Amino acid sequence: MNSFPETPRLRFAPSPTGYLHVGGARTALFNWLYARKYGGQFLLRIEDTDKARSTQESTRAIFEGLNWLGLQWDEDVVHQGANVARHRADAIRLLESGHAYRCFCTPAELDQRRQEATARKEAFKYDRRCDSLPDDEVARRVAAGETSVIRFRIPEGETEWTDMVHERIVFPNKDLDDFVILRSDETPIYNLAVVSDDIDMRITVVMRGDDHISNTPKQILLYRALGSPLPTFAHLPMIHGMDGKKLSKRHGATAVGDYQHLGLLPGAMLNFLALLGWSPGGDREVMTVHEMIELFSPEGLQRKAAIFDVQKLEWMNGQHLSLVPLEELEPRVTPAIVAAGLATKASLESRRIWYRELLDLLRVRARTIDDIVRQAGPYFQDEITYDPEAVAKQWKDRAEARAILEAADAALSGLSDWNLGTLEEALRGLAASRGISAGKVFQPLRVALTGLTVSPGIFEVLALMGRDQSLKRIRQAVAELARTN
């Protein structure tokens, strides 16, 4: 037997039959965190042995999702389909060492026996009839070209392991079926392929969804029969939808890509996913990836399935939006602003300082990147569109609104310095001189500047928009109010 390498080796092994699911992403995350924390390797293996369901497109989606999340794998991607020759050789080895046997039962026959067993309310188990075939008969039938599969013979006894999250799990071998390891077309069955590849890749920690718990005893038996040391197993709980059922399309966005396009930050997604099924202990919630690596420990892994709560995800994203350094936020937001047609990348770069100030102001009240883009409109567009509700509410008395805006124009255009302090002084002074509350001035002004009822503080808006644009908007609003009066 080989001895394990000093550092842990883990892998994420999705089958390319759809998009990268949030459940898969979380499995990948925990594998990655473990590898990073303990200085090991995180590998990626695409389980594409099911030719009928595997697609190139889906493989690409997995790469994209992982890249977006920043879950970088350490060595070349392994495509399981490229290893069928070894899988086959391992099956033959098992046959020759007496751990497996040829079975000539056809799928149709098996199906019928299975149905009969179900009808009698019995658990179906392969009855091993082909295991007692004499060697010469087996040889003769094979020579005659009769098709057969290779079945693994489950030994007596029981199979147990110490799971990293569940501790001891035991399966009596009598409950295990002599499962097929090589199909009649000589392609490998999942359990064999996985074990063969994990041995070949020298995987020492197998961390996967707990829907694989019942595969584990079979795989352990395969490791032993193949003469290889066992990895440590860790079975993570599933993720469910709000109704407690396994997460599916029915629950809305379940693909990692969906959240990317919804304007989420990968760091927030990772943080949220990490908290589904893991806790650093105590009250810690908002963490950067580096902090997660620091804090990660298998001790904190949860056994219970977690429910995917989009509201908390959005809150988490809002937290990250506010905490992330501006230079990190900028490249995430820029493509969205460009895509919305508000500005070009070059124009944003040419006034980067201003742009970052804007982002800094908008991000506080945004939960997604899309929120930021929505709020950013008035600062980029030449034309202003007045939200009918804003007009109805804040310009209700049109004559009064016009008078206030004209006064604001007078007060502001005389300013020698255009900054937060002078703006506040001028505007509060205006309200005082007219004997009205500050809000009575600020609100109509906000509509004039942004067309909206919601924006950052009015002095910030004025400062950010600049003197020319601000005064232009105010005069435009005055004209608008005069026209329709």
Next chain:
RNA sequence: GGCGCUAUCGUCUAGGGGACUAGGACGGGGCCCUCUCAAGGCCUAAACACGGGUUCGAAUCCCGUUAGCGCUACCA
């Protein structure tokens, strides 16, 4: 049906025999701040599935029950 896994507020969780009148977070309700909306601060409602043990003492350990989920293919 068989086998397996799981079980603390609506949700994510802290808790690993006494520190528990069970803590935090999301969401809900209220208040404060305030030029709007957020953010932030404060307060509040809300949980140990049930039944037996073990123990001086159980959310914590054991056993049942119940419920949920998973697996039960020549799918992965």
